Amino acid sequence: xxxxxxxxxxxxxxxxxxxxxxxxxxxxxxxxxxxxxxxxxxxxxxxxxxxxxxxxxxxxxxxxxxxxxxxxxxxxxxxxxxxxxxxxxxxxxxxxxxxxxxxxxxxxxxxxxxxxxxxxxxxxxxxxxxxxxxxxxxxxxxxxxxxxxxxxxxxxxxxxxxxxxxxxxxxxxxxxxxxxxxxxxxxxxxxxxxxxxxxxxxxxxxxxxxxxxxxxxxxxxxxxxxxxxxxxxxxxxxxxxxxxxxxxxxxxxxxxxxxxxxxxxxxxxxxxxxxxxxxxxxxxxxxxxxxxxxxxxxxxxxxxxxxxxxxxxxxxxxxxxxxxxxxxxxxxxxxxxxxxxxxxxxxxxxxxxxxxxxxxxxxxxxxxxxxxxxxxxxxxxxxxxxxxxxxxxxxxxxxxxxxxxxxxxxxxxxxxxxxxxxxxxxxxxxxxxxxxxxxxxxxxxxxxxxxxxxxxxxxxxxxxxxxxxxxxxxxxxxxxxxxxxxxxxxxxxxxxxxxxxxxxxxxxxxxxxxxxxxx
Numbered sequence: 396x397x398x399x400x401x402x403x404x405x406x407x408x409x410x411x412x413x414x415x416x417x418x419x420x421x422x423x424x425x426x427x428x429x430x431x432x433x434x435x436x437x438x439x440x441x442x443x444x445x446x447x448x449x450x451x452x453x454x455x456x457x458x459x460x461x462x463x464x465x466x467x468x469x470x471x472x473x474x475x476x477x478x479x480x481x482x483x484x485x486x487x488x489x490x491x492x493x494x495x496x497x498x499x500x501x502x503x504x505x506x507x508x509x510x511x512x513x514x515x516x517x518x519x520x521x522x523x524x525x526x527x528x529x530x531x532x533x534x535x536x537x538x539x540x541x542x543x544x545x546x547x548x549x550x551x552x553x554x555x556x557x558x559x560x561x562x563x564x565x566x567x568x569x570x571x572x573x574x575x576x577x578x579x580x581x582x583x584x585x586x587x588x589x590x591x592x593x594x595x596x597x598x599x600x601x602x603x604x605x606x607x608x609x610x611x612x613x614x615x616x617x618x619x620x621x622x623x624x625x626x627x628x629x630x631x632x633x634x635x636x637x638x639x640x641x642x643x644x645x646x647x648x649x650x651x652x653x654x655x656x657x658x659x660x661x662x663x664x665x666x667x668x669x670x671x672x673x674x675x676x677x678x679x680x681x682x683x684x685x686x687x688x689x690x691x692x693x694x695x696x697x698x699x700x701x702x703x704x705x706x707x708x709x710x711x712x713x714x715x716x717x718x719x720x721x722x723x724x725x726x727x728x729x730x731x732x733x734x735x736x737x738x739x740x741x742x743x744x745x746x747x748x749x750x751x752x753x754x755x756x757x758x759x760x761x762x763x764x765x766x767x768x769x770x771x772x773x774x775x776x777x778x779x780x781x782x783x784x785x786x787x788x789x790x791x792x793x794x795x796x797x798x799x800x801x802x803x804x805x806x807x808x809x810x811x812x813x814x815x816x817x818x819x820x821x822x823x824x825x826x827x828x829x830x831x832x833x834x835x836x837x838x839x840x841x842x843x844x845x846x847x848x849x850x851x852x853x854x855x856x857x858x859x860x861x862x863x864x865x866x867x868x869x870x871x872x873x874x875x876x877x878x879x880x881x882x883x884x885x886x887x888x889x890x891x892x893x894x895x896x897x898x899x900x901x902x903x904x905x906x907x908x909x910x911x912x913x914x
Contacts, residue, residue: 404580419543425588426536438490481526481671488513494563497556529671578667601698604826606636612748613694614640624648624692626681631660647674695747705729722761756863767861775799778810781865783818811868
């Protein structure tokens with residue numbers, strides 16, 4: 396029943412998104428539709444909470460629109476709402492009220508100015524409060540003056556009123572606390588936008604099946620997590636996926652350099668009912684200006700930008716994240732810089748799982764030196780998992796997952812899993828539930844499966860000069876079937892006889908028709 400409800404909501408929201416599609420490119424209409432859904436969500440949460448506060452006085456929040464003691468009541472509601480919800484909306488600023496005014500008497504009324512003020516007021520309502528950083532500039536990508544919405548103010552207004560009216564008809568069912576239908580639908584929309592965003596998709600979204608693998612890897616044997624961290628958190632999908640694998644997460648921490656994606660991540664957190672006091676998302680470059688450097692985390696998951704550039708400044712040689720290794724990741728491939736950063740922030744009892752391009756397994760130079768240090772000196776590497784090619788948006792390259800722990804149970808070996816051939820083929824390949832389960836069961840049981848997984852000793856890895864290329868450890872060679880040459884020769888002779896018979900038949904027909912034979 397919950398799945399049906401979720402699918403229906405997803406389809407309704409995507410149909411509304413179609414109202415904006417064609418008017419602008421995918422990035423723009425993504426920001427508008429997700430922003431308006433978020434505004435409706437905040438409004439419904441505000442209305443529900445205000446009604447709860449006013450219930451002893453036998454009042455509804457809408458009653459305050461014309462109440463004599465409006466200001467007194469609003470002051471009390473605001474104080475409570477800022478603490479509980481982190482923001483405040485007056486009754487005439489609620490989504491339903493704006494949608495009603497925009498479509499009064501069946502005619503499109505001008506509401507763009509009012510809507511702009513409301514969105515600004517949501518942000519301003521948090522100033523000076525504990526939630527100020529979590530709500531600041533959340534709606535900065537919703538430019539209601541943009542010509543992308545229409546050439547005239549009237550055209551812009553009509554489009555926005557149409558979208559708000561359609562959204563207003565949808566029941567978000569926020570009273571149902573047993574499921575996260577709306578949060579899942581929001582995640583679904585983000586995924587849909589990512590599927591059409593090409594290379595840009597990797598900046599804000601990790602495919603759900605990959606998120607599932609990473610989340611399950613870092614939660615093996617755990618029902619609660621003190622904290623989870625993603626240094627390149629995008630829309631926050633990975634962080635939220637980890638929460639689905641355990642009963643409780645104490646805190647969500649992340650950093651994202653793109654301002655638009657940073658806003659999307661905060662919205663996504665709130666839409667999944669993560670309280671503002673439980674998440675701390677920062678908008679900065681993680682490698683250059685880390686914002687959580689004084690903290691360590693029980694679980695770390697990441698899908699960093701593949702082989703991105705970074706400054707590789709010599710000044711980093713005095714940075715605690717990089718100094719122990721004696722080498723910095725190359726300027727043109729920051730993959731190991733992210734690994735070093737995450738290891739620095741990993742708690743002693745923690746697990747880290749990150750997706751990286753295959754090059755990190757075998758490239759030499761500084762990367763080879765860092766790889767050797769991680770294995771030989773620190774012995775942090777727990778598993779290497781090879782994934783299929785073409786499972787990420789915007790790139791077809793094969794990737795791998797590195798699993799690292801500071802305190803490993805299996806200190807004398809590393810598990811290698813070659814899952815590269817287990818997937819469903821398509822325009823974009825996907826990991827099926829059976830493929831994901833096979834990876835996780837192999838990892839948890841630490842078992843060897845022919846042509847799939849191998850437990851390799853540290854001595855064997857050292858003999859390979861710390862080259863982690865998976866085929867060096869997992870033998871994927873399949874013996875070819877023996878060919879009986881006598882049978883092949885016999886078959887060819889039979890074919891020759893049959894061909895001769897066919898030629899004779901054709902020659903006979905040609906003679907009867909008094910035409911030349913074709914041979």
